[in-house]
Amino acid sequence: MLIRTEVPADILTIDALLRHSFDTEAEADLVMTLRENGHMTLSLVACNEAGEVVGHIFFSPVTVGGQDLGWQGLAPLVVKAEYRGQGIGQTLMREGAEILAELGYPVVVVLGDHSYYRKAGYVTAAEHGLRCSWPVPEEAFMVQELLPPALSGHQGLVEYSAPFSVLPA
Template sequence: MLIRTEAPADILAVDRLLKSAFDTEAEANLVMKLRENGRRSLSLVASTDEGEVVGYLLFSPVTLNGEDFNWQGLAPLAVKEEFRGQGIAAQLIEEGFASLFELGYPACVVLGDPAYYSRFGFVSAEQHNMHCKWEVPAGAFQVKTLAEDEFSGRSGLVEYSSEFDTL
């Protein structure tokens, strides 16, 4: 399995993957809008030795109380159904964190299953007095620091870019 930065030649394969991995086309449409509007900070693909794209991960900017601290939101994350359970999503996430850190992005947020994302160091945003604008189950909105003390003295509303409002 090769984890690499998404290339322009991957766009159609990623679109097909997202449409097959989710119940609706909302995530695929979101990714297209984020690309078109220049809101994609980092996107990674997982491909087989034959070059088939079987996994995808995107990071896009988020703000805290309207201020840009270079934080990133992880969404979406998808793995082709027949390749699930092989650790591909975990590889994408770990490679993504390493790349974000190297690029100088100090924190990441995610809206997802706490049992899954806590394995990667995410904690409930509530622990840092942070929240998102959507009503979500307790613990589902989570944060992770990539740089030491990034959350020190910070709290409030974390907002994704406006493209997420259409989900």
Template structure:
């Protein structure tokens, strides 16, 4: 498996992967809108030995109570069905965490399955005084600190970019 930054040639394969792995086209439309509006901070793909895109991860800016502190929101993350449960999603997240930390991005938030995301270090955001605007179980909104001491004293409502409003 090769994990790399998304290139223009990956746009259509990523779109097909998102449409194939999610129940609706909402996530594919979200990624396309983030891409078109320049609101992606990092987009990674995982390719099999034949060069086929079999995984994708997207990160985009979020704010806390309207303040941009360089925080990122992870959404979406998808792996082709036949490649799931092989550690590929965790590998994508680990690579993303390393890249973001190197670039100075301090925090990532995610709304998803706690049992899955806790495996790479995410913790419940509410434990840090953080909430999101969506009606979701409190344990599903999580955060991970990439740069030490960033979460100290931070609290408020995390807002994703406008493209997420269409979901």
């Protein structure tokens, strides 16, 4: 499995993967809007031996208490149905975290399945005094510190960029 940075030729393939993998087209529309409006920090794809894109992860900026601290939001993460359960999502998260840390981005937040993201090193954000701007279960909003002590001294509301407001609640 090859993990690499998204290139322009991947955009339509990623869009199709997102449209096929989620119940609505909201995630695909979100990624396209974030990309077009300069809110993409990092986008990685996982390719099989034939070069087919079978997974995707996307990171974009978030604010904490109204401040831009270089923190990133992971959304979305997707793996083609027939490739799930092979560790591709975990590998995408690990590679993404390594690249973001190398680039100086200190923290990543994610909204999702606690048991799944915990395997990648995420912890409940509330443990650090952070809360999500949407009404979600506390255990679903998680954080990972890439460059300690970036979480120290920062608490409050974490907000994603405006294009996220189009997602269904």
